[in-house]
Amino acid sequence: MSDKAMMRALRGETLSPPPIWMMRQAGRYLPEYRAVRAKAGSFLDLCYNPDLAVEVTLQPIRRFGFDAAILFSDILVIPHALGRDLRFEEGRGPVMTPISAGDIAHLDGSHVHDHLAPVYETLRRLRKELPGETTLLGFCGAPWTLATYMIAGHGTPDQAPARLFAYREPDAFEALLACLADVSAQYLIRQIEAGAEAVQIFDSWSGVLDEACFERFCVRPVARMVEAVRSVYPDVPIIGFPKGANSMLEAYRQRTGVTALGLDWTVPMSQAAKLQQEGPVQGNLDPLRLVAGGKALDEGVDTVLRGLADGPLIFNLGHGVTPDTPIGHVEAMIARVRNRQG
Numbered sequence: 001m002s003d004k005a006m007m008r009a010l011r012g013e014t015l016s017p018p019p020i021w022m023m024r025q026a027g028r029y030l031p032e033y034r035a036v037r038a039k040a041g042s043f044l045d046l047c048y049n050p051d052l053a054v055e056v057t058l059q060p061i062r063r064f065g066f067d068a069a070i071l072f073s074d075i076l077v078i079p080h081a082l083g084r085d086l087r088f089e090e091g092r093g094p095v096m097t098p099i100s101a102g103d104i105a106h107l108d109g110s111h112v113h114d115h116l117a118p119v120y121e122t123l124r125r126l127r128k129e130l131p132g133e134t135t136l137l138g139f140c141g142a143p144w145t146l147a148t149y150m151i152a153g154h155g156t157p158d159q160a161p162a163r164l165f166a167y168r169e170p171d172a173f174e175a176l177l178a179c180l181a182d183v184s185a186q187y188l189i190r191q192i193e194a195g196a197e198a199v200q201i202f203d204s205w206s207g208v209l210d211e212a213c214f215e216r217f218c219v220r221p222v223a224r225m226v227e228a229v230r231s232v233y234p235d236v237p238i239i240g241f242p243k244g245a246n247s248m249l250e251a252y253r254q255r256t257g258v259t260a261l262g263l264d265w266t267v268p269m270s271q272a273a274k275l276q277q278e279g280p281v282q283g284n285l286d287p288l289r290l291v292a293g294g295k296a297l298d299e300g301v302d303t304v305l306r307g308l309a310d311g312p313l314i315f316n317l318g319h320g321v322t323p324d325t326p327i328g329h330v331e332a333m334i335a336r337v338r339n340r341q342g
């Protein structure tokens, strides 16, 4: 069994200080990322180039010594591997041709793992190059969140296109989720084979669904993925991050069987502490406290530590770090988490 701090916390140990990493820790707030990004051409070229993807994955580890390194890629490589077109536009984010009900029956899974071979190569190299104490995390998007981009063709604030599609075309929509769940589970299994020690499933848009849809679109497909991964790798920890799930977090943990719960910053400390009694939690500093720094940052860090440091905790943000985050604030956050007397 691994004695790395992140792995111990994922097994349910209480550590002082807790392990720490940040969602989107490789990214535009780092000048060394922007330099590699400029050299790579497109963002997707960066994701599919193992030399460059290894380099940007390692950058935040070298600079800050985080306890976990997350594979550099994007959740949308799965629809791309299924034959959907994808590009990233400056200032707009991902753009795809919206999928129709008719297209769903023709999604082609036969080239997925050839397409993703550079991602597996990136993981194999990272596992060799990372410091001995750093945990290597793989990840994928949850089927619902992938479906929202595939249906709208771009990001939207409330995911109205995907919600309407799900109501109007329930059979095609269920088929899409089932396809994405199966392909994503195989993707995670291959990532683990290539060296990922734990994996995270990002469901960034689970907060826009009513109770019945949350159960059908978020819980069930992720439960199916967890079962598939566990049938091959029963001991590899799986972190679920159903952003915005709030009062449905407890049901999500119970019914998906994820090892640990990623919490966004709106989850109250009292609820987070209760969830922590059933297993490790990860989170949940508001990323904008990290942008602001000073008192707002110190108070936010202290609140998380006061509320959650007496149980299994992985210190993280409640969502990804934003490009305008000052590096000095990241350093201050890490120092405050690590210097706390336990």
Ligand code: CP3
Pocket (backbone or CB within 6 Å): 022, 023, 024, 025, 026, 027, 028, 037, 043, 070, 071, 072, 073, 074, 075, 076, 088, 092, 093, 094, 139, 145, 155, 202, 204, 320
């Ligand atoms: O965390 C890491 O450091 C690993 C890399 C990673 C990226 N995206 C790199 C990225 C991870 C884990 C993701 C996950 C991801 N991608 C999610 C789930 C998490 C979340 O933030 O909700 C989602 C929804 C996506 C889809 C996506 N990718 C969007 C909406 C955007 C545009 C928004 C933006 O920040 O530009 C991206 C682009 C993206 N993915 C960038 C990075 C570093 C920025 C693109 C660039 O550098 O040009």
